[in-house]
Amino acid sequence: MEDIKKAILDFAENSKKTKFYFSDMEKAVHKVLPDAKTRMIKKAATALINEEKLIYFSTGSSTMYGLKGRGQTEDH
Amino acid sequence: MAFEPREDQKELKYDELRIYSDEELNNYTEEELKNFKVKHDISMLEDLESGPWPSFIADAKRGALHRRKLADDRMLIERDVIEDMLGQLQISFKDGETHWKHGGIVGVFGYGGGVIGRYSDLPDKFPSIAHFHTMRVNQPASKFYHTDYLRSLCDLWEYRGSGMMNMHGSTGDIIFLGTFTEQLEPIFYDLTHILQQDLGGSGSNLRTPSCCIGRARCEWSCIDTQDMCYELTHYYQDELHRPAFPYKFKFKFDGCPNCCVASIARADMSYIGTWRDEIRIDQEAVKAYMGGEIAPNGGAHKGRDWGPFDIQKEVIDLCPTKCMWLEDGKLMIDNKECTRCMHCINVMPRALRPGEDTGVSILFGAKAPILEGAQMSLLTIPFMKCEPPYDNIKENVIEPLWDWWMEEGKNRERLGELIQRQGVSKLLEVLNIPPMPQMVKEPRSNPYIFWKEEDVPGGWKRKIEDYRARHAR
Ligand code: HEM
Ligand code: HEM
Ligand code: SF4
Ligand code: SF4
Numbered sequence: 001m002e003d004i005k006k007a008i009l010d011f012a013e014n015s016k017k018t019k020f021y022f023s024d025m026e027k028a029v030h031k032v033l034p035d036a037k038t039r040m041i042k043k044a045a046t047a048l049i050n051e052e053k054l055i056y057f058s059t060g061s062s063t064m065y066g067l068k069g070r071g072q073t074e075d076h
Numbered sequence: 077m078a079f080e081p082r083e084d085q086k087e088l089k090y091d092e093l094r095i096y097s098d099e100e101l102n103n104y105t106e107e108e109l110k111n112f113k114v115k116h117d118i119s120m121l122e123d124l125e126s127g128p129w130p131s132f133i134a135d136a137k138r139g140a141l142h143r144r145k146l147a148d149d150r151m152l153i154e155r156d157v158i159e160d161m162l163g164q165l166q167i168s169f170k171d172g173e174t175h176w177k178h179g180g181i182v183g184v185f186g187y188g189g190g191v192i193g194r195y196s197d198l199p200d201k202f203p204s205i206a207h208f209h210t211m212r213v214n215q216p217a218s219k220f221y222h223t224d225y226l227r228s229l230c231d232l233w234e235y236r237g238s239g240m241m242n243m244h245g246s247t248g249d250i251i252f253l254g255t256f257t258e259q260l261e262p263i264f265y266d267l268t269h270i271l272q273q274d275l276g277g278s279g280s281n282l283r284t285p286s287c288c289i290g291r292a293r294c295e296w297s298c299i300d301t302q303d304m305c306y307e308l309t310h311y312y313q314d315e316l317h318r319p320a321f322p323y324k325f326k327f328k329f330d331g332c333p334n335c336c337v338a339s340i341a342r343a344d345m346s347y348i349g350t351w352r353d354e355i356r357i358d359q360e361a362v363k364a365y366m367g368g369e370i371a372p373n374g375g376a377h378k379g380r381d382w383g384p385f386d387i388q389k390e391v392i393d394l395c396p397t398k399c400m401w402l403e404d405g406k407l408m409i410d411n412k413e414c415t416r417c418m419h420c421i422n423v424m425p426r427a428l429r430p431g432e433d434t435g436v437s438i439l440f441g442a443k444a445p446i447l448e449g450a451q452m453s454l455l456t457i458p459f460m461k462c463e464p465p466y467d468n469i470k471e472n473v474i475e476p477l478w479d480w481w482m483e484e485g486k487n488r489e490r491l492g493e494l495i496q497r498q499g500v501s502k503l504l505e506v507l508n509i510p511p512m513p514q515m516v517k518e519p520r521s522n523p524y525i526f527w528k529e530e531d532v533p534g535g536w537k538r539k540i541e542d543y544r545a546r547h548a549r
Binding site: 021022023041042045049050055056057059060063066 | 178181323483485
């Protein structure tokens with residue numbers, strides 16, 4: 001779990017985009033940890049949300065993730 | 077089976093929870109409403125009020141006047157929120173373009189759905205709608221409410237939001253329209269801690285499941301839609317609140333093929349109650365319909381004289397599979413040809429009833445037109461037993477399906493589009509079920525249909541030259 005969280009953060013910090021889909025994050029994790037299960041990646045992402053390191057971005061119809069403090073801030 | 081809530085349900089009392097007095101709730105006269113002018117020009121919107129249907133503009137004006145007359149400390153967001161919303165809408169009507177910014181990072185802590193960030197792009201002109209976030213409130217199964225609950229909910233929203241709401245959104249949620257970021261957490265706290273009410277889904281997750289009125293009121297319900305909706309809503313809380321799907325995913329539950337929640341047209345996974353034995357026939361009641369003693373269609377078409385009931389014309393000839401006939405004054409049905417369309421049962425409910433060996437048909441992939449046009453869901457599992465806690469459906473259908481879609485679906489690709497892209501045969505393989513003749517569109521044109529790439533030495537990519545070296549053309 002900790003290694004998945006680290007892989008997600010590495011990806012989020014180094015990605016050119018400030019917002020990314022779950023599947024982009026999943027692909028990035030699989031590059032480092034090919035055996036990581038989708039369910040575990042989701043758990044790790046949820047943990048990072050709860051630790052306030054990741055944020056959700058939603059248009060209402062689809063949802064993306066982002067690194068807190070990067071790109072769009074709390075308001076607007 | 078008696079309903080067992082997952083947690084103790086408190087009895088809510090409006091008298092204890094109310095925020096506003098009766099005087100505050102009824103704080104203007106019809107005379108005042110007639111003379112009331114919204115502070116912005118809304119002439120184009122007012123045209124809508126002249127149409128034949130009740131207009132949301134008329135409702136919004138009532139809300140605006142009501143807020144004008146409330147005391148300052150009786151609302152936590154700007155008084156003018158409704159007037160500014162109308163003012164901005166007028167500009168949008170004039171220019172033919174929206175002034176809402178799409179999307180944002182607002183939400184309540186830990187939830188990826190349920191709140192949709194909206195901001196005005198004209199905040200200087202309309203400061204009261206600088207933020208105008210939507211909240212989705214997960215409606216109870218079949219939308220049964222106690223008035224104490226509804227009143228408490230309305231007071232909460234009047235106090236912390238615009239007071240405008242939509243009953244209901246297309247997933248069934250109660251939609252709260254328009255509040256500021258700082259109100260989101262307090263509203264969520266009151267909803268969950270006081271009203272025992274969760275938010276619904278939005279974004280790339282399981283959307284708020286919804287069901288028809290089912291066994292609560294309807295004798296045709298072949299499955300307990302309310303129980304199933306409640307159970308799957310609770311069981312899949314993580315999928316509802318923490319988005320990790322390629323796109324939205326909807327469950328809808330209809331008790332019979334009449335499809336009152338339109339699951340077949342609106343759900344990625346439609347559950348439709350059905351039966352696999354025979355339609356129950358009461359031949360005495362058939363005679364009574366034929367003799368005009370019982371009104372057809374439960375009396376629904378009484379408004380006009382349609383002449384005497386004609387069973388041949390109105391039932392037998394309209395059966396889509398032509399599997400009914402009269403024999404010695406008795407109504408006969410060849411049940412193995414019946415597609416369970418419900419027509420005959422709807423016309424003669426006292427004579428005909430669904431069978432007793434009931435279960436569910438499961439269909440996949442309905443969606444609205446964004447890509448590839450609108451699609452109805454595809455009947456994939458004609459019959460499955462359907463008893464709480466539905467482990468057969470969770471383990472053998474829902475979860476393998478989600479694993480496939482999460483693995484193979486592209487970003488923003490609905491299940492129906494994935495089925496189109498990879499084919500129905502792939503869907504059947506994922507669910508481990510045999511195809512039905514009805515799924516075959518044409519005689520096979522590809523002799524390799526039985527082969528999978530991994531079963532063929534060299535796969536699809538082996539070099540034709542190697543083969544030609546040994547076999548002349
Ligand atoms: C007027 C002449 C013909 C008609 C109307 C005809 C019609 C058909 C039809 C309806 C099928 C079934 C297609 C399917 O189920 O996939 C078929 C399959 C087949 N026919 Fe013919 N056919 C004719 C002539 C021929 C001739 C002359 C040959 C061989 C020299 C031939 C070889 C085949 C083969 C090998 C198949 C199996 C193809 C497959 O299943 O993939 N047919 N034909
Ligand atoms: C001892 C000799 C043969 C035996 C036992 C045999 C047996 C079979 C069988 C059992 C099938 C049915 C496969 C299925 O389930 O679709 C079949 C199909 C077929 N056979 Fe033969 N066969 C023989 C010789 C030949 C020869 C010499 C030819 C052509 C020159 C031929 C052409 C075909 C074709 C075109 C099909 C249809 C393949 C498909 O579309 O599935 N067979 N054969
Ligand atoms: S879908 Fe069928 S069971 Fe459900 S309310 Fe409609 S008619 Fe009744
Ligand atoms: S339910 Fe529909 S298909 Fe079946 S017998 Fe009645 S009319 Fe025919």
